[in-house]
Amino acid sequence: MRREIQLRAISFVLISVSAAAAHAAGDPARGADLFRQNCAACHSQERGQNLVGPSLFSVVGRAAASIADFSYSSAMKRSGIVWTADQLMAYLKAPRQYVPGVKMMFPGLSDQKDRENVIAFLATLSEESSANLNASNSPPAKAPNTSN
Numbered sequence: 001m002r003r004e005i006q007l008r009a010i011s012f013v014l015i016s017v018s019a020a021a022a023h024a025a026g027d028p029a030r031g032a033d034l035f036r037q038n039c040a041a042c043h044s045q046e047r048g049q050n051l052v053g054p055s056l057f058s059v060v061g062r063a064a065a066s067i068a069d070f071s072y073s074s075a076m077k078r079s080g081i082v083w084t085a086d087q088l089m090a091y092l093k094a095p096r097q098y099v100p101g102v103k104m105m106f107p108g109l110s111d112q113k114d115r116e117n118v119i120a121f122l123a124t125l126s127e128e129s130s131a132n133l134n135a136s137n138s139p140p141a142k143a144p145n146t147s148n
């Protein structure tokens with residue numbers, strides 16, 4: 001009896017974990033291809049490089065319209081959005097419906113999987129992940145010298 005309860009508890013945990021993983025299941029490599037095809041004409045992934053659209057470096061987690069030297073529409077400035085994965089899912093489906101008046105001339109990505117993949121790619125464009133990339137190219141940090 002007790003054992004059965006334990007087993008139930010364990011399978012409940014496993015099911016919840018896999019449901020959470022499924023939600024964040026985007027593939028960044030496929031997302032990079034989709035970004036090149038759909039976004040790169042207007043957006044750079046490099047920090048500080050604005051094209052027709054603002055740089056998307058480190059966009060995940062930042063407030064909408066927060067790049068100082070990009071001239072955003074007043075609709076985007078007023079939107080009050082913070083670009084979480086959920087907000088990006090909604091925006092990228094139909095940008096000009098989600099934020100009326102926005103000047104991003106892009107119809108949207110109707111396929112949910114495509115949006116998940118692009119967002120998984122955008123999530124790799126951050127200080128943290130470039131720090132990790134740099135870290136793997138540089139020699140290991142020296143241990144502090146404690147002998148003097």
Ligand code: HEC
Pocket residue numbers: 035038039040041042043052053054056059063064065066067071072073074075076077083092101102103104105106109118
């Ligand atoms: C035709 C050009 C164009 C294309 C294609 C385009 N965008 Fe944009 N995007 C813009 C412009 C212009 C803005 C600024 C909108 C405004 O200020 O109203 C923008 C804004 C954004 C923002 C808000 C950024 C911020 O700093 O608040 C995100 C996120 C974004 N685009 C993502 C994407 C993604 C992802 C794609 C590809 C799936 C894409 N865009 C395709 C032109 C484009």
